Amino acid sequence: MAQTQDIAQQITANCLMGRTRYLSRVLTGIYDEEIRSLGVQASQVTLLATIAAYGPVRRSDLGRWLHFDSSTLTRNLRVMLAKAWIEEFPGDTDGRGLPLQVTAVGSRLLNGLGPAWHRAQSRAAELIGGEGRTAVMGLFSKVQEAVRA
Secondary structure, eight states: OHHHHHHHHHHHHHOHHHHHHHHHHHHHHHHHHHHGGGTOOHHHHHHHHHHHHHOSBOHHHHHHHHTOOHHHHHHHHHHHHHTTSEEEOTTOOSSSOOOEEEOHHHHHHHHHHHHHHHHHHHHHHHHHHHHHHHHHHHHHHHHHHHHHO
């Protein structure tokens, strides 16, 4: 029992995964709260912005770039397709799946999200402070570089 208690204490006090997941839930909650009235979730905003910035883009590329597991990616894209925020781009049929692109409806949503996203961004930045923001952005760049290598 002492061994169980010891490992439990180590995990709850020092686990990097636990700490980053906690931060993720808190920050995601801020963004979700600000965008809720627009009928979109934070994960869908990330996908919509990525498709708008880099599209047309294949599902497999989205999953790889954003590290979404396939079921989460499929679930979110299904909603986004049903709401006509994105559509399949028929121009490229090389057998690897049709790329996705943002529709006019999705572009309007993304543009309408701007004020709410800025509010969420400000709240999150205020919560973690300047050093926290610098640390998060630095960690992201470091991890992204390592994962792509």
